[in-house]
Amino acid sequence: MNAGRTARDRARAELTAEIKDEARRQLVVSGADGLSLRAVARALGMVSSAVYRYYPSKDELLTALIIDAYRSLGVAATAADRRLPERDLRGRWQAVCHSVRDWARANRHEYALIYGSPVPGYRAPEATIAEAQKVPLVMINVLRAAWAEGTLRPARDSAVLSDGLAEQCRVVAEAVAPELPPEVLARAIVAWTQLFGMVSFELFGQLVGSVDPSDEFFAYAVEVLADLVGMPS
Numbered sequence: 001m002n003a004g005r006t007a008r009d010r011a012r013a014e015l016t017a018e019i020k021d022e023a024r025r026q027l028v029v030s031g032a033d034g035l036s037l038r039a040v041a042r043a044l045g046m047v048s049s050a051v052y053r054y055y056p057s058k059d060e061l062l063t064a065l066i067i068d069a070y071r072s073l074g075v076a077a078t079a080a081d082r083r084l085p086e087r088d089l090r091g092r093w094q095a096v097c098h099s100v101r102d103w104a105r106a107n108r109h110e111y112a113l114i115y116g117s118p119v120p121g122y123r124a125p126e127a128t129i130a131e132a133q134k135v136p137l138v139m140i141n142v143l144r145a146a147w148a149e150g151t152l153r154p155a156r157d158s159a160v161l162s163d164g165l166a167e168q169c170r171v172v173a174e175a176v177a178p179e180l181p182p183e184v185l186a187r188a189i190v191a192w193t194q195l196f197g198m199v200s201f202e203l204f205g206q207l208v209g210s211v212d213p214s215d216e217f218f219a220y221a222v223e224v225l226a227d228l229v230g231m232p233s
Helices: 002-030 037-043 048-054 058-082 089-106 108-115 126-132 134-148 163-176 182-203 215-229
Strands: none
Touching: 002 037, 002 048, 002 058, 002 108, 037 048, 037 058, 058 089, 058 108, 058 126, 058 134, 089 108, 089 134, 089 182, 089 215, 108 182, 126 134, 134 182, 163 182, 182 215
16 A cells, blocks of 8 residues: 555656646746646646646646745755855855856746746745745855854945834844844845846846846956955955
8 A cells, every 4th residue: 555655656746747847848938927737738648637636726836836946046056055165155155146147047937937027917825935035045144154253344334224124124134143233134135136136137138238248247246245245255
């Protein structure tokens, strides 16, 4: 009986993977808005009702693809961080930033799914939140390490947080890094949003005619962001 269950579980896992792989192929052709469970079933030689047993709606299939994309990106960022010595804080920060760009360039349609235009009518459930937080948490952990050893020295610290922004950053700190002051969290959020903004500009063609190809610009920008948050040299 256990062997039978294992075989059924394995078959289900394999078919689930095939459905998601076909859905990703459709993202390339039709985009997230054009994803169709019926088209997925047709491509796999299945009846529609069989696919609906795995994913009862297009939204559930989209959610599975979104979670997979966030998870894959998080794995890439974590691996980049761990490849370097623990004390090489600036190197770790840079490696995480470059891993985001590398992953996005290798997985353009999955990146567009999670950071591109919202899919009309789709609302991401809470199940996506934990995976979406992985990259910023890796970045925060590098900041926490620099703060703990007393080497976090931002290049520019003249901007004053408004009371409202300081409170927002305190709330974030309480959830992910209670020891970090609001100013550090504010700079971290600036760096995080700038990082993904640069990647999006490159992938969606907004840098054509200026700093395209973007390798040297991106390397320079990562250095600037490292200085912004105060990574030690």
